[in-house]
Amino acid sequence: MRKPALMGLALAVLATGCTVERHWGGSADAGGDQVNIGLVTKTDTNPYFVQLRVAASAAAREAGAEFSALAGQFDGDNNGQVKAIENLLQQGVNTILITPNSSTGVLDAIERARGAGVLVIALDTATEPADAVDATIATDNVAAGRKQGAYVRAALGDTPPKLFMVDGTPGSSVDTNRHNGFLDGIGLAGGDPAIRGRAPANGDQNTAQQRVENLLQRTTDLNAVYTMNEPSARGAYAALRPRGLAEQVVMGSIDGGCEGVRDVRNGLYDATVMQFPARMAERGVAAAVEYADTGTKPSGFIDTGSVVITDKPVPGMDSKDTGWGLEHCWGDE
Numbered sequence: 289m290r291k292p293a294l295m296g297l298a299l300a301v302l303a304t305g306c307t308v309e310r311h312w313g314g315s316a317d318a319g320g321d322q323v324n325i326g327l328v329t330k331t332d333t334n335p336y337f338v339q340l341r342v343a344a345s346a347a348a349r350e351a352g353a354e355f356s357a358l359a360g361q362f363d364g365d366n367n368g369q370v371k372a373i374e375n376l377l378q379q380g381v382n383t384i385l386i387t388p389n390s391s392t393g394v395l396d397a398i399e400r401a402r403g404a405g406v407l408v409i410a411l412d413t414a415t416e417p418a419d420a421v422d423a424t425i426a427t428d429n430v431a432a433g434r435k436q437g438a439y440v441r442a443a444l445g446d447t448p449p450k451l452f453m454v455d456g457t458p459g460s461s462v463d464t465n466r467h468n469g470f471l472d473g474i475g476l477a478g479g480d481p482a483i484r485g486r487a488p489a490n491g492d493q494n495t496a497q498q499r500v501e502n503l504l505q506r507t508t509d510l511n512a513v514y515t516m517n518e519p520s521a522r523g524a525y526a527a528l529r530p531r532g533l534a535e536q537v538v539m540g541s542i543d544g545g546c547e548g549v550r551d552v553r554n555g556l557y558d559a560t561v562m563q564f565p566a567r568m569a570e571r572g573v574a575a576a577v578e579y580a581d582t583g584t585k586p587s588g589f590i591d592t593g594s595v596v597i598t599d600k601p602v603p604g605m606d607s608k609d610t611g612w613g614l615e616h617c618w619g620d621e
Contacts, residue, residue, distance in 0.1 A: 327356070347574070358376065365389055382406060410426065428593075437514070439473075442603065454513065454521075457490045512538050546614060562594060
């Protein structure tokens with residue numbers, strides 16, 4: 289049975305809006321259907337989704353599969369993702385891998401795809417309900433948020449937290465799970481007065497900077513910052529630094545991209561929780577190959593793991609330093 293090898297030398301995939309990028313492979317094994325995989329990401333500009341797309345493309349090429357990549361035009365573009373699914377169905381794909389912008393925003397389109405016999409796997413972001421797709425291959429975002437919260441709590445020592453929370457896109461399961469996991473890890477309940485301010489930034493650096501600047505107009509009495517992802521952390525740092533607050537807060541994030549690991553090494557924030565989009569992509573492609581060959585579908589939630597990256601380790605928490613992080617950023621452990 290054919291199995292895709294782990295990600296080799298990646299080739300850039302340039303997909304914008306609903307532009308299709310195909311990578312044509314060889315024919316399927318005798319008796320099996322041609323593997324035709326469609327990938328739909330939230331955007332084609334966020335480096336995280338670029339890496340996921342590149343890894344999926346490379347794995348598909350190595351598997352001899354046809355591959356098409358589409359994306360929403362911005363974070364939260366549900367209509368763009370619905371159009372992308374419809375486009376892929378017209379192309380005759382037998383598997384769709386999707387990172388849904390909203391946990392509920394594309395469910396009707398997914399249902400139509402599954403009704404047509406297409407295997408649908410959520411990557412990175414779970415749907416609600418989870419069984420709207422055949423399987424989810426992703427980071428356990430509650431666990432990742434909990435690790436960030438536990439790190440910030442430990443780094444504060446005996447000092448009670450005074451916290452800003454820079455959230456992601458409202459309605460996204462990733463945003464909700466990371467937010468709730470962080471609060472569990474730091475030991476706070478939603479609405480606790482220790483949370484001095486919170487605002488959604490949609491995972492965007494410029495928006496995060498503006499939102500944190502707005503929060504700072506209300507109070508500068510803080511010592512901790514939660515950020516949903518690394519672009520948000522860079523934006524928060526840009527807002528804090530001119531006020532002399534960047535060195536006074538413990539800030540964590542989640543992503544584990546190479547730029548984010550360098551941010552930690554350079555002191556922009558204290559820690560990030562690395563996830564592994566290449567592993568998500570490779571396992572998604574492997575499932576597509578298995579489905580085309582045998583008709584076997586994966587099911588349930590498949591956790592691809594997460595690791596705390598910091599050069600300021602804290603007692604009682606497993607972590608890796610930025611040297612390790614730069615060797616593994618967004619790849620396989």
